Amino acid sequence: MGRKFFVGGNWKCNGTIEEVKKIISILNGGDVPSSDVVEVVVSPPFVFLPLVKSELRPDFHAAAQNCWVKKGGAYTGEISAEMLVNLDIPWVIIGHSERRALLGETNEFVGEKVAYALSKGLKVIACVGETLEQREAGSTMEVVAAQTKAIADKISDWSNVVIAYEPVWAIGTGKVATPAQAQEVHAALRGWLSSNVSAEVAESTRIIYGGSVNGANCKELAAQPDVDGFLVGGASLKPEFIDIIKAAT
Numbered sequence: 001m002g003r004k005f006f007v008g009g010n011w012k013c014n015g016t017i018e019e020v021k022k023i024i025s026i027l028n029g030g031d032v033p034s035s036d037v038v039e040v041v042v043s044p045p046f047v048f049l050p051l052v053k054s055e056l057r058p059d060f061h062a063a064a065q066n067c068w069v070k071k072g073g074a075y076t077g078e079i080s081a082e083m084l085v086n087l088d089i090p091w092v093i094i095g096h097s098e099r100r101a102l103l104g105e106t107n108e109f110v111g112e113k114v115a116y117a118l119s120k121g122l123k124v125i126a127c128v129g130e131t132l133e134q135r136e137a138g139s140t141m142e143v144v145a146a147q148t149k150a151i152a153d154k155i156s157d158w159s160n161v162v163i164a165y166e167p168v169w170a171i172g173t174g175k176v177a178t179p180a181q182a183q184e185v186h187a188a189l190r191g192w193l194s195s196n197v198s199a200e201v202a203e204s205t206r207i208i209y210g211g212s213v214n215g216a217n218c219k220e221l222a223a224q225p226d227v228d229g230f231l232v233g234g235a236s237l238k239p240e241f242i243d244i245i246k247a248a249t
């Protein structure tokens with residue numbers, strides 16, 4: 001059984017009520033393949049989740065951009081997995097490189113967050129990716145494997161996990177990974193899963209690419225055998241997100 005193509009839109013810290021409504025109307029009017037072919041997830045800032053949830057077309061789904069590592073309580077500013085479940089938000093992005101870099105989220109912490117979110121019934125887009133320095137030092141696979149291992153050490157059921165490979169040097173820079181670069185890391189990641197988790201998990205887990213994906217480069221990237229979709233930042237706020245969804249193969 002093939003892996004269903006997956007396209008996530010990470011809006012990051014962007015939007016006003018008016019802008020969100022405009023994006024939703026573009027998405028709702030988009031002519032895209034059926035949900036049998038492509039799974040589409042839209043991730044607004046927390047404050048817009050109820051609006052997106054209520055207005056978004058039923059074949060697209062909402063995601064939070066993060067959640068706390070344990071049951072809610074005296075954690076000022078945090079959003080708990082339980083709150084997302086209560087809001088009927090099915091997906092959550094965890095371990096984005098911007099949070100790793102800006103907030104010091106470690107591999108271990110990300111692994112714990114993924115495990116807790118899954119334990120509450122959420123589906124998780126787990127982000128990995130190396131910095132430019134790490135790539136130039138030739139340690140891309142070592143870094144991505146360590147990030148993935150920190151997750152694998154904490155979970156046993158991968159059926160609700162999508163891995164997003166997002167090279168930090170490609171995020172927001174316009175310097176998209178070449179199809180060969182993306183395929184190389186995705187294939188190595190799948191190999192790591194096969195050797196360290198199981199052949200079944202390696203075969204069934206979607207590994208999606210993120211980092212300057214746009215309407216012009218998505219087709220060639222989507223054609224790579226181990227690229228199962230995208231996690232799109234900037235372009236997900238624009239009408240070209242529809243073109244990226246249509247790249248589903």
Ligand SMILES: O=C(COP(=O)(O)O)NO
Pocket residue numbers: 010096166170171172173174210211212213231232233234235
């Ligand atoms: O961070 C990203 C990618 O962002 P860009 O598409 O803007 O490079 N996805 O989570």
